[in-house]
Amino acid sequence: ILNxxxxxxxxxxxxxxxxxxxxxxxxxxFYALHWYRWETAKSPExxxxxxxxxxxxxxxRISATLNTKEGYSYLYIKGSQPEDSATxxxxxxxxxxxxxxxxxxxxxxxxx
Amino acid sequence: GAGVSxxxxxxxxxxxxxxxxRCDPISGHVSxxxxxQALGQGPEFLTYFQNEAQLDKSGLPSDRFFxxxxxxxxxxxxxxxxxxxxxxxxxxxxxxxxxxxxxxQFFGPGTRLTVL
Numbered sequence: 001i002l003n004x005x006x007x008x009x010x011x012x013x014x015x016x017x018x019x020x021x022x023x024x025x026x027x028x029x030f031y032a033l034h035w036y037r038w039e040t041a042k043s044p045e046x047x048x049x050x051x052x053x054x055x056x057x058x059x060x061r062i063s064a065t066l067n068t069k070e071g072y073s074y075l076y077i078k079g080s081q082p083e084d085s086a087t088x089x090x091x092x093x094x095x096x097x098x099x100x101x102x103x104x105x106x107x108x109x110x111x112x
Numbered sequence: 113g114a115g116v117s118x119x120x121x122x123x124x125x126x127x128x129x130x131x132x133x134r135c136d137p138i139s140g141h142v143s144x145x146x147x148x149q150a151l152g153q154g155p156e157f158l159t160y161f162q163n164e165a166q167l168d169k170s171g172l173p174s175d176r177f178f179x180x181x182x183x184x185x186x187x188x189x190x191x192x193x194x195x196x197x198x199x200x201x202x203x204x205x206x207x208x209x210x211x212x213x214x215x216x217q218f219f220g221p222g223t224r225l226t227v228l
Contacts, residue, residue, distance in 0.1 A: 004154075031213045043115070043219040044155075044203075051214070089154055098213030099168065102147075102154035 004092045006103035013080050014111050020076040021106040023090030027071035031098060034091040035064055035075055038105070044089060047075075080110040114138070116220035118204050124226045125194045133189045133223045137206030143215060144187050146179055147203040149222070155203055160212055161187060194227045201225075 005024045013019045025033065032051050038044040048057040053068040061078045077084055087105040117136045125131050137144050143162055147155035148171075157171040163184035172179070176195075181187040191198055201222040209215025 006154075034216075036219075043221050044205075044217075045219070046216045049214065049216060093213030095213075098211070099157055099160075099170075100145075100213060100217070101157065104152070104154040 004090060004101050004103040006088075006090055006106050008106060009104070010107040010109070012109045012111055015080060015082060017080050018076065018078045019080055019108065020074050021088065021108075023073045023075070023092075023103055025071050025073075025090075025092040026094070027069060029094045029096065030068040030071075031093045031095040033066055033068075033073050034093075034100065035073070036089040036091065037086045038089060039086040047088075075106075077108070080108075082110045082112050084108060085110045116204060116206055116218050118202075118220035118223050120223060121221060122224050122226075124228060126228055127196060128193050130190065130192045131194055131225065133191075133202050133225070135187045135189070135204030135206075135220060137185065137187070137204070138208075138218055139185070141206035141208050141218070142210055143207040143212055143217075144181055145205045145207075145212070145217060146187070146189050147205065148173075149201040149203060151200075158189070158202075162210060162212075191225075194225075196227050199225055199227045 035047040036044040050066040055066040087107045089105045091100045091102045093100045146158040149155045160168040161181045176192045178190045203222045205217035205219045207215035
């Protein structure tokens with residue numbers, strides 16, 4: 001069983017604040033790391049997929065980094081807005097089997 | 113074009129009833145996934161199809177769970193003799209990639225199943 005852990009479980013930030021959260025995964029036989037955003041009453045939507053150690057991806061005010069050797073990824077949100085309120089899920093796959101395993105998510109609430 | 117759709121969106125079943133949950137993936141998407149999400153948890157893998165072939169059913173929790181995708185498009189997840197522990201949101205996702213570890217998954221809105 002692969003353990004994908006996300007922290008914190010939830011957080012509240014003020015509008016305009018920057019924030020970040022963590023996804024930890026097994027460092028052996030890494031294949032890919034995905035980030036998804038899941039807004040209430042909507043479907044999860046893909047943000048990033050990363051495959052290389054040291055990878056950095058950016059989409060608007062959201063960016064992500066990847067460290068496959070130590071088994072973690074950070075998601076950063078700069079200048080949080082109320083529309084960023086959502087649950088952020090990471091998902092990890094290993095080489096060979098390639099099944100995608102999801103973490104439990106970080107629930108972000110941005111207070112206007 | 114249209115995204116992934118699932119029906120019904122909500123289903124209430126009495127314990128012991130059989131239920132069928134439907135997923136319409138994005139047209140042309142080769143890969144299709146079913147996940148179960150219990151309250152406060154992340155999506156848990158149930159099964160994976162590539163076209164009509166069910167390549168992985170290792171996540172199905174018991175032989176009461178059965179999934180099919182006979183023509184490589186629409187998929188149905190069937191749960192026989194439902195139990196209270198089956199109460200969860202069932203998510204379907206599709207991907208145009210055959211590489212299930214790498215491909216971006218497009219999710220449906222889910223079916224919330226409540227077993228009384």
